[in-house]
Amino acid sequence: MSVISKGWQDLSRSPLPTLAQWQNQRWLWLLMSGAALFLILSAMGYFQWFLEMDPCEICVYIRFSQMCILFAGLIIAIQPGNPLLKLIGLALAWYAVVQGMIWSIDLAGLHDSSHALDAVMAEGGDLFAAGGGGGACSTEPTFPLGLPMHEWFPYEFQPSGICGEDDWSLLGLNMAQYCIIAYAIFIAALAPVTAGWIHQLRNK
Template structure:
């Protein structure tokens, strides 16, 4: 407890130096790995197994992006003081966050179109057409043509339809909450990335 208190006191007096120290140590990156693993396991164990909600094409892409964040954390965890590993890990982590947010946003659009209440003021066909343009496929195409659906079919083979889920929590669906999760990852990663860049350029 005394170490945590000392760190907090130092952080309050010099936040940037505190962030530089934090991103140079393993605990914060272990937390990032844990957060991404929690999201992945929640999707598999709770939604897919317990609630019997089959993953759609965009769902498995979102899982892939979360796996990118886990792998990024593991790369950094090897040696958080190694700038090459840190740079590679952060690039992969930001790819996972940004691409995952984009896939979640696309899924949200399809979900909203599939669950819209039609009235005379709505252009239903325009909205439905937008959703159809990003329709799901049972043959996913992962980045770098990775055959994840063949290697790990239970986790990465899409067997459901995009936007078909009716699950909600506090008014938000699965895609909405995925966007929240990626936003949290981004907000947490931004100051750590900035602190690493400060440390990197101070060395030069």
């Protein structure tokens, strides 16, 4: 029996005890950090460098949340059984995935309104009747705690694009929609292991 098959059998037979065991293993949190790192490198390498798509204000906020997920996993991976590190890491991870989801939904809305405006204007419509521009955003980002991320790491966090103006799509979904899917997966994975940790604390 493979390790994966045994893991799923254990999970189906005793979910909470199995999750409590999993969340104490370093590989799980390194996997979370690795997934966040993949998203960050994809944004920088594929979208920004290869496709030459400049990041907008909300884009850099989304990158910030992914950076928080990366560090949250690394913090927990230092010693997964340490309650303090686990609390700090989980708090940072939950902040990042919830805030990242909110930013992604905002970006998707701006993308839709911006492209709807383009369609109206192409047909000779009225700019004001169409609701103005959907892509207005700032080139001076404001990060949590006043962190000057755009000054420390300008290539990664300095916005130079317009919110909602990208035309990239894959299988009918745009970049913002894929971000929503990614955060939904993070939440779906983080919720059960958090429940497993709570179960472990209650049974100590």
